[in-house]
Amino acid sequence: MAQEVLIQVKDLLTQFRLDDGLLTAVNGISFEIHKGETLGIVGESGCGKSVTALSLLNLIEPPGKVAGGEILCDGVNVLKMNKRELRSFRGNQIAMVFQEPMTSLNPVFTVGNQIDEVIRIHNRVSSHEARERTIELLRLVNIPLPEQRYGEYPHQLSGGMRQRVMIAMALACNPKLLICDEPTTALDVTVQAQVLKLINKLKRQMDMAIMLITHDLAVISSIADRVIIMYAGQIVEEAIEREIFTNPLHPYTEALLKSIPSLSKNTEELYMIKGMVPNLLQRHEGCLFAPRCEYAREICRSVEPSSCLVGNTKVLCHKYMDDWEVAP
């Protein structure tokens, strides 16, 4: 699949200067997003998924900072843009849908007003045209009675409806990339499926790429083309969706898949990954997953692994490096 590259992230390093020290939330990751694909990013809480997304928009607020790397969107480095360029970039080239639709919408403005706003920032249109476009967008995301909903406030809508409003808002300027940060986590399971279906339909309809952040592998399996697994600020595995589920390479991916409870198998105990996520304030030697890894050897605890290619899958693990068989 030789597709055109839309976003290229190189050695992204995002850190937070906290009272207790320097926290490295995203530790030198590199990846690409192709035009029109759905890229899933999976990992547990605090692994740097959301920070990666916010970094793409250069939206990291102090005490956080993108300390290194490049983010190229159509060849332009997002991290080098000035304020004005950033304003016309955000919401226009890349738009984002956040996890919690209740708090992500401003409670004191109508949903119509909030969608109008993004249209009017990026386009020279009259308020009437903006309104027309907003109603059209609300219809596009399957909101019934869009004319009426236009004048309603977020608290008058249900959770699923609010997330649809967020999506409509993100789509307002036909972005090339839509980042969905756990778009379904706060929703009921039935509504989750509807929202995912909607995102998938819109992707095809509007020919945009999607970066879907989630901790839920089931969500990924339903819509992603490619998957990135993150652990402690690093990408530990990157593969096409089918490979991740049928042939996981990294021990962490394997463990994640094992911990999905199965209804068909009659298990006494649920599988869990032992141990804790490493404290990112401290310096670590060797592989960050080593303390929790069942395959870990001496080398894992002392030497940092480097990324290697197995088939079409990129994986960050000593197991797949040449010296594993003879490693201590």
Next chain:
Amino acid sequence: MLKYILSRLGQAVIVLLLATIVTFVLVNVAPGDPVITMLQKRADQAQIDRVRRELGLDKPLINQYFDFLTKAIRFDFGNSYSNRIPVMQLIKQAFPVTIKLGLWSLLFAAIFGITVGTLSAVFRGTLIDKFIMLLAIFQISAPAFWFAMMLQIFFGLHLKILPVSGMSHPLWMVLPVTVLGLRYGAMSARLIRTSMLDALSQDYVRTAKAKGVADILVVMKHVLKNASIPIMTMLGGMLRSMLSGAVVVERVFGIQGMGKLAIDAVMSRDINIIQATCLYSAFLFVIINLIVDLTYGLLDPRIRITGGAK
């Protein structure tokens, strides 16, 4: 909505009635005899009795109260004991002065407080923030009378560009408004900073930025409207205390406003004025609270919907 306003007005009447009872009782149980104060100890017992009869002070207290109440409903509070001028006339003279002083000070305080508080919140943790908060603490802790006197000495006596006191000079309001405005402005700056910081950390701020909204618009539109409820509450409180008369400032600057009227009445035990000014304060309290509650609905749609049903 109308029902809500009417029920609030009904409550207001009850509050005012209670206020009349409390003031009436307090004035009458307080030691000292108004007639003796009024006649300044030069009169004999017969004279005192005659005046007391004239003023209706010989009647049982309960009758006195109902006399007072029936007249108060018609805005008749009798005459001042000390100079025989109708109380309403004194209020009519003092009220415009207080209104003018109060509204200007409030405007000053609101503009000052919102600007400075917002700046402080946006630049939190920086030198700007620390400097502003230090000044605010100074303004709040310095006694009003001291600060007023310092301004009088500097601008009135040394520079001779502003009047020290009185109301005859065209610029008489500048110093009193500065004292009141800075003081209330400093108090509000601290509160505004806190509520702005709270609003700034909300998710919808991040959403707005992700949409490409300019920083200044994020603050002025998205944050300020959300932070405005505590700000309104505070402005209401400030308006209330300014309109019931800035006692200290009016006294220091020799301004004939409601505060001075009330204090002078207490000093000379002028019962009619005391009762009238107390009732006026209670009335202000009730009305301003009602107005503030109604603006909540304008500012926050969530209150508008549930507020009507309450």
